[in-house]
Amino acid sequence: MMKPARSADLERILSRLGKSDLITLLTEQISGSDLNTLLLKVFNEKVKKSSPNDLLKRYSDNRFVHPAKIDPLQLKQLELDNLKVALDKGVEPLQLSPVAPLGCASVVGTVDQNKVISALRGTEAVSDATNLIALHIANLIKYNKSSREDWLRFCTTHRHVRAQYFGDNPGMLAHFHLFCMVTSGVDQGSYDFEKTSLWEHIEVYRTIFKSLFSSNIEVVFSERGGYKDSAGLVSRITEYGQGLELNDVVISTGSSQKENQYYKGLQFTIKTVIEGREYDIGDGGFVDWTQQMLGTKKERLLISAIGLDRLLA
Template sequence: MKSEPSNHLKRINKELGIERIVELLTERIPGSDLSTLLLQVFQEKTKKLDPGELLKRYQTNRVVQPVSIDLIKLRQMELDVLKIASNHFFTPVQLSPVAPLGSCSVVAAVNQNKVLSTIRGTEVVSDATNLLALHISDMLKSGKKSNREDYIRFCTTHRHVRTQFFNKPGMLPHFHLFCMVTSGRDIGSYHFERQSFWEHISIYRDIFQSLFQSDIEVILSGRGGYQDPEGMLRRVVQHGERFSIQVSIKEPNLENQYYKGLQFTVITKINGEEHNIGDGGFVDWSQKLLASKKERLIISAIGLDRLC
């Protein structure tokens, strides 16, 4: 079902005297031609800019401005967390600043308006786990990698940009995350879910114990997407009893379709202050990208800016 045009679009249609301009541009013009058209439009617009107006745009655009953070401390923390993950057999990957257009909205329940889209068929990375999932799926599709005998484990640190307005302390228009993605195959008995989940949790435990001398707490919440989500959740918890990590379970949120089976939240206390510092869970992105129900994927991330 097509959505009704907003009041802004109705005004634009009326001023230009062109009905359904969005429909014309999306359905009547090939993507390459649309890029050519928009490139010319923005080239002509920049010709009309003067330096004073450029400065004014910088001053009024929160997305392009730097944030107040100790950059040296942030860079050191990036190295520290990547080394810890690497010691757990996760391969660090340097991602591109941009991803294919629709990298989040096509496979996950994300509104494209929250993403900084470009006119060259790309978008500024708003979630590195989506780009890692694409990278893994590409390697699996081409035969460069296999997840049948062992999992594919990738990690990265990346600056993210999201365009929605956050009116909360510590919420920034661009921010640094440490992310992990594990890919595997379903072999029954929730083997992938049990093992991959606790691999991620073990790394977070080591990060906070090593860098902040603090323990972590994990809060689980059930999600849909599995035939027996309660049974899967129970098996995952039982598998982690030997890790001596505090785990609690809150009410499931089956209406939340972003994660499948379960979502987890990582909480830690540093210098007496509690931080809800990251989250993760299982997703069906690789199943969609590779058209295979046997594919399994877990993603997770913690925020580094707040830790600095």
């Protein structure tokens, strides 16, 4: 197997240290706990050599640590309103930790670890709360804290941090708030889990935008790979929704991108118009994370999220 190419910056650093095999030594020759001990010492020594002026410069230069340009009172109220709507629909709110286990976004998903802020003590800054909720669900199932006869429905509002840089694009922030939902169950045949859980999510979003913004939503269904009959899945879910007679929810069809490996079978995108402005405000779909963590193809998981900062910008 070919080794991944090293960046020019990494090659420069290894050459300066005279240790071309340093990455191999640190990743393969010492344990995770020993690496953590080493890095803690390195950062401790770096901080000892820092002055208050150095600290101020790091604050000025680091885009991840600056306050958000939104009204915090409005954001807190919007968080509460979203959580209350979800709770009324039977979705249990969670208050998550500000950090997740290292690899939370990349081990079972398709996210490059370079897009995440990795940290010490085996953690990383939360870049996607649905990953962390999925871990919470898998932990409950594995240690028999939840009956598999019952579905698990959780939601949260959480500040996310992502490391990729999008330049001066005002819609792409270093940190931002999301309202997220995750539903877990097992395969019941005839796409029963998929049909019911997805329309439960849509009903929550329909209620949020109707009650808080006096706006309707459009839901765009896009076929993805990962199911034996993705087209049939989309068709059955669409037909099921039409039977619910939610006349104020517009359903449309997006492009089929079966090479998109993040969602399985179906991805849905949420659009709305508020005060004349159109928003692509969120998305969701089925993922196989609990299947991978628990080692069974019977597990089913639906995730979704909407952005809150954009609604207040």
